[in-house]
Amino acid sequence: MKYVMKRLLSALVVVFLTSIIVFCIVHLIPGDPAMVYAGAGAKQEQVENVRIEMGLDKPLVVQYIHWAGGILQGDFGTSLATKQPILPVLMDKFHNTFILSALGIVFAVGFGLLLGIVSALKHNSFIDLISMFIAIIGISMPIFWVGMLLVMVFSVQMGWFPATGNDTWVSYILPTITIGMNSMAIITRMTRSSVLEVLNEDYMVTAVAKGLRGRTVILVHALKNAMIPIVTTIGMQFGYLMGGAVLTETVFVYPGLGRYLVDSLTKRDYPAIQASILLLAVVFVVVNFIVDSTYYKLDPKMKDA
Amino acid sequence: MKFLKRLLSNKLAVLGIFFILIFLLASLFAPLIATQDYSEMDLYNVLALPSAEHLMGTDEMGRDIFSGIIYGARTSVLIGVSVLLFGGLVGTAIGILAGFFEGKLDMVLMRIIDTLMAFPSILLAMFMIAIIGTGLKGAIVAVSIATVPRFARIVRSSVLKTKKNEYVDACRVLGQSNMKILFRHILPNGMAPIIVQATLTFSEAILIISGLGFLGLGADPMSAEWGAMLSNARAYLMTKPHIAIFPGIAIAITVLGFNLLGDGLRDTLDVKEY
């Protein structure tokens, strides 16, 4: 419990520090949002009026306190672009990216574990070779190219799946494969080497000697012990997945948080940028926290740490 | 030499080295191999299919794709090596400080590194570019910052491990200074995982750089860069897909090469950090 509490506290500290860093950095970004929103033809006074209207003339510290205070009350600020509250839009985009990432993780974990275990069991066989080949290609191909290739073959040529958007369930298939491909490859490799390592341990030989049925032995014992590095990897992958979301969402024109962030960066929509990055940071911290706590539960040795 | 023999017996590693050599040769001898200056635009002949004059066809602005691939290799090497140097040096420095001195410094540094590592590299890089600006300088700094955490961790654990060796204590007893111990004994012996990390960092850097290029945040638009070439190809996926194939293959082969080499090195040097 104490361990969990400690991690929770440090997680909160990280979130707080991140909020400050995010706020400062966003204001370091060159460009004047007041000018953008006043319009290209506006005269100097119009620009100043807009600046005052947006509250951009107040000192940075005041702006930060205003913003942070709002966040704590659930007010994520107003988008400079749409003049509307950011929270509902942010949540909607986040919902979309979360679904895509979740589907991606499921795909990656499902196929990754499968291929990894099979490869480990059939070590050095043809299947092993094929899986390893797929895996190494999977981590070498740029994610956006994978997406483009899938679109080329399955959307344009075969017409099986739509190339953009997220209206029907079919339109989720290509983006899921794209976003998950990289992670699947990594999980496959990690699973394979982890299981292989465990299969060679002494206690495994003992278990087999004890006479338990081969398959059960492998699945139960090997996986349980191989799980630690695998879980850590999976946890890390979720973070990378959300990063890969930016590229996947661009290729498939998917209305997620990644694209929202890129758009906000382009438009210098400070509040939207801050809110998006803060949200992402919180998500990562939460994920890491969960991973650490699970790690802690899985590995008795950690209890003493 | 035994090490080289072992490495070369690993067929995949050899394949990797082969790919890397192609990549390095292309970048080194670009002006000799490329058929045109990449900035030459044949505006009346855009999106052409491969022909004798244009081995891989022309892109949406009439530039020769083959030349673009060759010069793109040069851009990637430039950025990749810079990233390796910059990120590697900074990361190594942090790793040494943390690993060698331990204690509070270690804790603080590692907290920062962990926070950075929690962020996906491409988002970090994007963010840095938004501040520094696009262009070569921005790309290098941004991608370097994304690679620093990984290096820091590897160096730190390497230092920690090697520090525990008995001969280090012996050196201390003999009165050798910290710096000498560090550079004479710890680092050389801890090089293996760092080298493996360097090859893998290079491949990751290429992926991030091309990702940034794809998002339109990369280097100079007049210079050849594979990710940017793919980004331009996107609009023509339905009508002229051929221009999207070659840059993607270039990225994949180069990254594959470094990954295979990295794997091979890891197996040969028997590094168990992963």
Added chain:
Amino acid sequence: MKKSLALLMAAVLALSMAGCSGSGDTGDSGEAKTKIVVAVTAEILSLDPQVNSSTPGETVKDTIFEGLVKADEFNEVHPSLAESWSVSDDGLEWTFKLRQGVKFHDGEEFKAADVKATLERYLTNEGSTRAYLYNNIKEVQILDDYTVKIVTNTVQANLLNVLAYGGGGIMSAKSLERSNDEIAASPVGTGPFKLKEVVTGESATVEKFDDYWGEGSDLTEIKFLTVTEASTRVNMLETGEVDYITGVTKEDIARFEGNEKFTVQYADSNRVAHLGFNMTKTPFDNKLVRQAMNYAVDREAIVEGVLGGMGTVARSVLAETTYGFSDAGDMYTYDPAKAKELLKQAGYPDGFDATVVTCDGRYFKDKATVMAVTSQLAEVGINLKVDVYDWASYLDLVKTAWDDNNTVEMYFFGWESGTGEASYLFNSLFTKKNWAPVGWNTMFYENDEFEKLNDLSYSCTDDTERLAEYAQMQKIVMDDAPWMPLFVFQQVAVYRSDLSGITLLPIEFPRFTECKIK
């Protein structure tokens, strides 16, 4: 382990499907014919006519508001809420006879008081970003319920064009008694459509105003939906989810051409893509250099290769559709030999190095055009480095004063005359008083003869004389070459074939007020 994984996958899939059901309803096909959906390229923003809005915003406002006069696709002015007008001898007083029997969307009758309330709001409304177009109006006098006199401070020859512009939309005096935000949220005009509902950031819907004074349109409802991705717009048109789209790429147009179900419409805008020179920096202070660069560029090739034919080679700093454009042949031809000759004369036989800045994606093929120009200039020895900026930083960068802080040497822009006529551009872009950062003369150009003619034409109410002055000014500017004009942006719209009567205005949005259904 594998079974629970499968269950987990199924559960997640089921949950996600529940959360994301398919897109909108299809609706009765009979009804859908008079209700159309227009996909616009950006968010709609303010619906207050006295505030700058995005192009989609202007499109919506055009259906709701009318001015005293209106401009057609050649920027010629016609009567609208005013039936006739006359101008006093000293040019300072314009008397308008107003149309009778016109109703506002809130039921009020259109009278002179409304014109006064609307136009005089510019004098006091701090939130307006268009006041600079109307602040020459001293006062609006009500002579009787249907006659109004506009008094200007100085003679303003283009007053009619300015009144025809979107910013001249007349609102009811009663509706103006509300706050600025309320006005922007539920504006009241006299147009053939009235605002039905707005979903901020997503759409705005207008419905037919039954008491409209004119012929109006066959449409009963128009929903303007914000769809920022070109490929999505195209898909939605194909599936019938929307009926009208703009901002279509050449590749996508191919999908619709020859298809009877759709009509493809092209029109020139009055926006001229160009490179501007910062004339305070060497070697751009040298006229020969600027002219040389104008000769070194093959504009036809750019329109053909970069734009895919979707554009027209520029013939001056003004587009042909701009009122005041002169056909006198002031444009530079593609002549690299001449360019090299001029460079030699200017003292740069081996060319020189410079930097050009550009935005990316703000204008059609902006970055690509700059890259093509760079490639062509390299042939005469001028080596440019291309720096790309996002729109926000870009504006900041280009609109700086001419002192040492300004690092810009050449830049890319696409200016259009919002009011559709020449004086707007000549005045805002080429006069000394509008040198950046006060105005948009970011070339820091000045020419005394030009200034003289500008003052003359601004206050000249005789059209023929004015046009002659504009022609002269165009000649001067083209010869001095503070710009390298490149091409005129072309607009493309694709829509359901049974719609007609939609005009693509040169000020870059479609006009739906006369849309008919075949």
